[in-house]
Amino acid sequence: MGPLARSILIINGPNLNMLGAREPEIYGRTTLDDIKTAATAKAKEHGLALDFRQSNAEGEIIDWIQQARGKADGIIINAGGYTHTSVAIMDALAAADQPVIEVHISNIFRREEFRHQSYISRVATGVICGLGAQGYLLAIDAMAELARKKSA
Numbered sequence: 001m002g003p004l005a006r007s008i009l010i011i012n013g014p015n016l017n018m019l020g021a022r023e024p025e026i027y028g029r030t031t032l033d034d035i036k037t038a039a040t041a042k043a044k045e046h047g048l049a050l051d052f053r054q055s056n057a058e059g060e061i062i063d064w065i066q067q068a069r070g071k072a073d074g075i076i077i078n079a080g081g082y083t084h085t086s087v088a089i090m091d092a093l094a095a096a097d098q099p100v101i102e103v104h105i106s107n108i109f110r111r112e113e114f115r116h117q118s119y120i121s122r123v124a125t126g127v128i129c130g131l132g133a134q135g136y137l138l139a140i141d142a143m144a145e146l147a148r149k150k151s152a
């Protein structure tokens with residue numbers, strides 16, 4: 001934390017490593033690597049370092065959230081399917097000491113009923129969904145503004 005080394009952690013949950021390979025009608029053709037490249041450039045515009053990760057394992061995601069305490073200035077998370085199931089990820093985020101922005105590529109409210117419930121939303125500072133890969137870039141803009149206000 002602090003003005004010298006401001007950084008954002010982006011966490012991607014299960015199956016997001018499959019982006020671009022299947023279901024392009026829902027998730028588009030952009031790969032997670034494309035998103036990482038664009039997000040890194042966007043963070044750099046704001047003078048922020050970016051740590052961009054993906055895991056299929058719930059426990060690993062929780063470890064990363066815990067390890068971000070006192071290190072990352074903000075957490076952006078697309079928890080994938082765990083969004084709708086994981087009290088444990090919600091609890092980890094509730095204990096986080098930085099703002100949390102939830103991102104979804106698809107509009108989860110236009111989809112099946114079970115996707116309308118998000119444990120992450122209950123503890124997130126803000127939520128962006130349905131805008132495709134651009135949602136990650138919008139989340140970085142918003143996070144940069146939150147970090148700027150905090151240090152002002």
Ligand code: CA2
Pocket residue numbers: 014015016018019020021022023027078079080081082083103104105106107108115
């Ligand atoms: O829209 C989103 O970003 C989601 O978080 C994506 C999750 C889904 O479970 C959430 O409800 C909404 C799925 C991750 C991506 O799964 C893929 C599976 C096959 C091919 C491409 C992506």
